[in-house]
Amino acid sequence: MDGLEKEPAAAQAIFGDHLAAGRAFTEALARHGEELGLIGPLELPRLWTRHILNSALVAPLLRPGRVGDVGSGAGLPGLVLAIMRPDVLFTLIEPMERRVAWLERQAAELQLSNVTVLRARAEESKLFGALDQVTARAVSALRTLIPVTAPLLRPGGELVLMKGAGVDAEISAAQKAIRKYRLHDEEVLVLGEGLVSEVTRVFRATVD
Numbered sequence: 001m002d003g004l005e006k007e008p009a010a011a012q013a014i015f016g017d018h019l020a021a022g023r024a025f026t027e028a029l030a031r032h033g034e035e036l037g038l039i040g041p042l043e044l045p046r047l048w049t050r051h052i053l054n055s056a057l058v059a060p061l062l063r064p065g066r067v068g069d070v071g072s073g074a075g076l077p078g079l080v081l082a083i084m085r086p087d088v089l090f091t092l093i094e095p096m097e098r099r100v101a102w103l104e105r106q107a108a109e110l111q112l113s114n115v116t117v118l119r120a121r122a123e124e125s126k127l128f129g130a131l132d133q134v135t136a137r138a139v140s141a142l143r144t145l146i147p148v149t150a151p152l153l154r155p156g157g158e159l160v161l162m163k164g165a166g167v168d169a170e171i172s173a174a175q176k177a178i179r180k181y182r183l184h185d186e187e188v189l190v191l192g193e194g195l196v197s198e199v200t201r202v203f204r205a206t207v208d
Helices: 010-032 044-056 078-084 097-109 142-152 167-173 175-180
Strands: 066-070 089-094 115-119 131-137 153-163 183-191 200-207
Touching: 010 044, 010 078, 010 097, 044 078, 066 078, 066 142, 078 089, 078 097, 078 115, 089 097, 097 115, 131 142, 142 153, 142 167, 142 175, 167 175, 167 183, 167 200, 175 183
Parallel strands: 066 089, 066 131, 089 115, 131 153
Antiparallel strands: 153 200, 183 200
């Protein structure tokens, strides 16, 4: 497709046996993403690097169980992670109807039997205490994201939240929420160093 970033060599190393499905999803997002308001007009030349591989690097942090992806939008990271981790059950939580339709269509076309799409805001999802892990990408700052995501976790569940380079400042600003929702073992993981040009940062913490 014109304008779409050439598949980076790292895609094979990251996706492994799931690369064909990763390509299919990337191509579908490149074809339809802008018209559906899923990605901006400037994203095609960096779609693999900034969005697909950025999401895929999180896959090894997940464990078998039930994972919720809050604000799934285009399926980043939820659909990418579901492609890579067929052993994990994903609930993609998204309030906007056209994005829900996109997520459902892609899950069907990619034959992802481990995906359920839920049209709801996280705080209205009726998933309180139901999930083993929660992911989110480009949703909001930690001080507002933690109160929305932490209640969805069972005791001992884990937040796996994708963040930008300003994550340390976000953590400082979120101390009140971190205490209120009894997070512990907070850490920032930097994924993909030496493998991709844009690393992925993850805020990870456990909920009591």
